[in-house]
Amino acid sequence: MDKEKIDSNIKSTRRDFLKVTGGTIAAAGIAANGFLLRGSEAWAEEKPETWNEEVDVLIVGSGFAGLAAAAEAAGRGSKTLILDKMPTYGGNSIINGGEYASWDDEFSLRKKLNLGDDTSKLHMTDTIKGGDFYNIPALVQVMVDGAPSALNWMIDEGGLKIRELVNRAGGHSAYRTRTCTDGIGRGYTEALRKIAESKGTEIRLGTKVTRIWRQGLEGPVLGLAVENRKGRQNIRIRKALVLASGGFGYDVKMRQDFNPIVTPDINCTNHKGATGEMIRYAQAIGADTLHLAFVQLYPFAEPETGILDTPAVYPFRGPGFGMVYVDRNGKRYVSELERRDVCARAATATGSKPTFSVFSEKMIPLMGTKEEVKKGIAKGRFMTAMTIADLAKEMDVPGSHLKDTISRHNQYLADKKDPEFNKPVTAMMVPMTEGPFYAVAQWPAVHHTMGGLRINESAQVIDIWGKPIPHLYAAGEITGGVHGSNRLGSNATPDCIVFGRIAGTNAAKEKA
Amino acid sequence: MNRIPVVLCAAMLLIPACTGNPLIRKVPPGPEAEVAACMDCHSNVDELFSKEHPAVSGDDIRTCFSCHQPMDPKKAEPNTFSATLHRAHLNKESGVDCLSCHSWIPGRHFGISGTGVDLGPLPENNMPLLKKTFLSWAGSRYLDARHAKQNVTCSGCHGDSLPAPGDTIKNERCLMCHGSYDALAEKTVPEIFPDRNPHQSHLGVIDCTVCHVAHGESRAYCLECHQKFVMKTPG
Ligand SMILES: Cc1cc2nc3c(=O)[nH]c(=O)nc-3n(C[C@H](O)[C@H](O)[C@H](O)COP(=O)(O)OP(=O)(O)OC[C@H]3O[C@@H](n4cnc5c(N)ncnc54)[C@H](O)[C@@H]3O)c2cc1C
Numbered sequence: 001m002d003k004e005k006i007d008s009n010i011k012s013t014r015r016d017f018l019k020v021t022g023g024t025i026a027a028a029g030i031a032a033n034g035f036l037l038r039g040s041e042a043w044a045e046e047k048p049e050t051w052n053e054e055v056d057v058l059i060v061g062s063g064f065a066g067l068a069a070a071a072e073a074a075g076r077g078s079k080t081l082i083l084d085k086m087p088t089y090g091g092n093s094i095i096n097g098g099e100y101a102s103w104d105d106e107f108s109l110r111k112k113l114n115l116g117d118d119t120s121k122l123h124m125t126d127t128i129k130g131g132d133f134y135n136i137p138a139l140v141q142v143m144v145d146g147a148p149s150a151l152n153w154m155i156d157e158g159g160l161k162i163r164e165l166v167n168r169a170g171g172h173s174a175y176r177t178r179t180c181t182d183g184i185g186r187g188y189t190e191a192l193r194k195i196a197e198s199k200g201t202e203i204r205l206g207t208k209v210t211r212i213w214r215q216g217l218e219g220p221v222l223g224l225a226v227e228n229r230k231g232r233q234n235i236r237i238r239k240a241l242v243l244a245s246g247g248f249g250y251d252v253k254m255r256q257d258f259n260p261i262v263t264p265d266i267n268c269t270n271h272k273g274a275t276g277e278m279i280r281y282a283q284a285i286g287a288d289t290l291h292l293a294f295v296q297l298y299p300f301a302e303p304e305t306g307i308l309d310t311p312a313v314y315p316f317r318g319p320g321f322g323m324v325y326v327d328r329n330g331k332r333y334v335s336e337l338e339r340r341d342v343c344a345r346a347a348t349a350t351g352s353k354p355t356f357s358v359f360s361e362k363m364i365p366l367m368g369t370k371e372e373v374k375k376g377i378a379k380g381r382f383m384t385a386m387t388i389a390d391l392a393k394e395m396d397v398p399g400s401h402l403k404d405t406i407s408r409h410n411q412y413l414a415d416k417k418d419p420e421f422n423k424p425v426t427a428m429m430v431p432m433t434e435g436p437f438y439a440v441a442q443w444p445a446v447h448h449t450m451g452g453l454r455i456n457e458s459a460q461v462i463d464i465w466g467k468p469i470p471h472l473y474a475a476g477e478i479t480g481g482v483h484g485s486n487r488l489g490s491n492a493t494p495d496c497i498v499f500g501r502i503a504g505t506n507a508a509k510e511k512a
Numbered sequence: 513m514n515r516i517p518v519v520l521c522a523a524m525l526l527i528p529a530c531t532g533n534p535l536i537r538k539v540p541p542g543p544e545a546e547v548a549a550c551m552d553c554h555s556n557v558d559e560l561f562s563k564e565h566p567a568v569s570g571d572d573i574r575t576c577f578s579c580h581q582p583m584d585p586k587k588a589e590p591n592t593f594s595a596t597l598h599r600a601h602l603n604k605e606s607g608v609d610c611l612s613c614h615s616w617i618p619g620r621h622f623g624i625s626g627t628g629v630d631l632g633p634l635p636e637n638n639m640p641l642l643k644k645t646f647l648s649w650a651g652s653r654y655l656d657a658r659h660a661k662q663n664v665t666c667s668g669c670h671g672d673s674l675p676a677p678g679d680t681i682k683n684e685r686c687l688m689c690h691g692s693y694d695a696l697a698e699k700t701v702p703e704i705f706p707d708r709n710p711h712q713s714h715l716g717v718i719d720c721t722v723c724h725v726a727h728g729e730s731r732a733y734c735l736e737c738h739q740k741f742v743m744k745t746p747g
Pocket of ligand 1: 060061062063064065066083084085086089090091092093094095096097098099100101185207208209210244245246247269270271273274275277278308447448475476477478489490491492493494496
């Protein structure tokens with residue numbers, strides 16, 4: 001059978017299936033009990049009683065993906081409204097660590113700082129390797145290709161500023177991670193908000209989406225049911241709906257439903273609104289999902305609360321410059337350039353909370369700023385001492401072990417070979433011979449949900465039969481497939497912004 | 513009006529569900545409407561004023577308005593006149609029904625009897641909420657009562673018309689009295705951890721109403737994630 005035939009076969013099978021099951025359900029409903037009438041068919045045929053409002057492009061979520069989509073849609077003249085259930089904007093994006101993976105930027109920083117080569121292809125290869133080849137290559141391609149231009153767009157149009165440094169983070173084989181000057185995701189969200197609002201986007205907070213309206217199970221998406229302090233409302237779309245409501249890291253039940261080892265006792269780095277109801281509402285209108293079991297732990301969160309504050313970003317920034325991770329026994333437990341899943345598992349396997357990152361003064365300007373470190377010390381997050389022996393006392397680890405660990409690691413850097421953990425040693429790694437020395441305690445916490453809605457390269461949401469759902473787009477952490485089984489650090493920011501832009505651009509092109 | 517209806521009114525005020533029809537005076541708005549006469553309840557009007565208050569010639573609310581100009585709703589300022597009048601009449605024990613002074617055509621008009629003042633359409637369903645809110649203003653442990661102490665009435669925050677349920681106040685309105693966001697940040701630098709300043713957080717400028725709730729419990733939003741912080745939102 002040729003492809004076209006298969007497609008039409010599937011279509012008619014599906015229609016027949018719907019007819020039959022629909023009919024059966026209805027008949028059974030009349031004969032037996034009214035409850036059966038509330039099956040999917042009844043759900044699909046429901047319509048809102050009234051539409052309270054109408055916009056061209058309606059966006060759920062005010063993080064990277066939603067703001068980027070709004071900027072593009074509003075920039076093309078669409079009346080654009082962003083809804084967010086939280087009382088403040090930005091979701092996980094505004095509290096993010098400020099890291100952005102891109103193989104280039106308009107300042108050619110990597111070249112300027114002599115940090116070696118990088119290409120779009122290498123970024124793609126690393127991303128797919130890091131995701132154990134579960135990634136959908138076409139989506140990865142879109143992300144890596146769009147990463148530099150999206151970064152430059154925020155710099156040129158949104159006033160984004162980035163630091164004069166490039167980090168190499170776990171799983172990346174090049175120095176590729178840019179950091180915004182603010183050192184926190186707000187640097188990007190403010191730039192995006194500026195572009196979006198200057199083009200006329202309205203951001204409405206405290207408004208929770210409670211349902212997606214679609215015409216039947218084959219028709220277009222019509223709009224949303226929402227709830228806020230004013231009550232319940234229905235908002236109709238003229239052009240398109242964009243789902244940019246983020247991941248479900250804070251949805252304790254959902255993450256464990258899909259991945260039983262992610263137990264409720266594990267801390268979480270996410271904001272409280274990172275729950276999965278929008279994925280369920282999308283499923284209810286036929287959207288397909290993938291990879292929902294892949295839940296990432298951030299290996300370096302604050303051990304007690306799971307918060308990912310600025311000091312907790314340092315362990316992620318440091319490996320390319322010679323940072324060392326040690327356990328409570330003062331010994332290394334993993335290659336510092338390993339991926340997050342490997343680092344998190346290795347930390348847990350030490351059996352004793354917490355583990356630590358150790359670094360020295362010289363590394364600070366290469367990966368971060370002195371000011372951030374000072375603030376972190378004042379907060380009691382960074383420990384510091386002039387000698388490794390004294391630092392060990394602060395950390396409450398055996399001094400002789402830590403001294404031995406650091407001097408052996410220094411030797412590995414000199415030898416360009418790490419016989420213990422096989423870390424790929426580079427010339428940019430700094431031996432820890434001179435104080436002051438620093439340490440920060442760290443422990444894994446639930447961080448990112450790689451799975452989500454199935455989309456295509458145009459950010460259209462695909463239904464369970466493989467067809468795009470008319471007038472429905474999705475971007476950002478709510479989608480699945482870009483990162484495979486394990487997202488590389490600093491890849492989420494470009495993922496959300498690149499796909500957000502595509503979703504917004506295509507949404508604005510839809511016929512009203 | 514004699515004493516008995518006043519007691520009745522007080523009872524009605526405390527049972528919001530019973531308000532509504534019996535007490536609505538179906539009067540059109542405007543100067544020709546029935547005027548709220550102080551004498552109806554107060555046998556000696558002069559007794560009500562402090563020694564400093566100039567002599568009063570009339571005996572209804574229009575007399576007051578000849579000196580006490582209505583507030584400019586664009587300005588968020590205390591209104592001592594309105595606050596004093598409302599406070600005096602909203603005491604839980606001596607509760608007076610709103611409609612002793614106010615005119616109301618449900619869903620169309622709520623004003624001050626005999627003055628032509630129109631505060632907007634007040635739907636029937638919203639009257640109980642209005643009363644509840646005013647009682648809260650007069651004596652709750654929330655931010656509204658703190659404003660009441662400073663003689664800030666509804667219009668101080670809500671401007672020229674009655675708010676609809678669910679309305680919130682925009683930051684600009686709060687800052688008209690409370691100074692700039694930066695000035696607020698200066699006032700709230702914590703002693704021990706100076707960077708845990710709620711007015712200068714990593715979220716940037718957020719809505720005042722995220723933490724500060726006038727007619728209900730305020731909260732410290734920071735604590736929802738940063739459980740170890742020690743922080744309290746007044747009011
Ligand atoms: C602490 C932290 C640090 C991170 N650091 C980095 C980093 O440095 N680099 C990197 O690449 N990645 C990082 N990540 C990951 C990255 O920040 C997120 O994947 C990204 O911010 C997700 O963006 P988004 O736009 O998809 O969703 P979000 O930014 O989470 O926005 C989604 C919004 O949708 C709203 N919403 C959800 N459901 C509803 C509903 N039913 N109705 C209305 N609104 C709803 C939410 O309230 C939320 O505001 C970090 C993540 C965290 C948590």
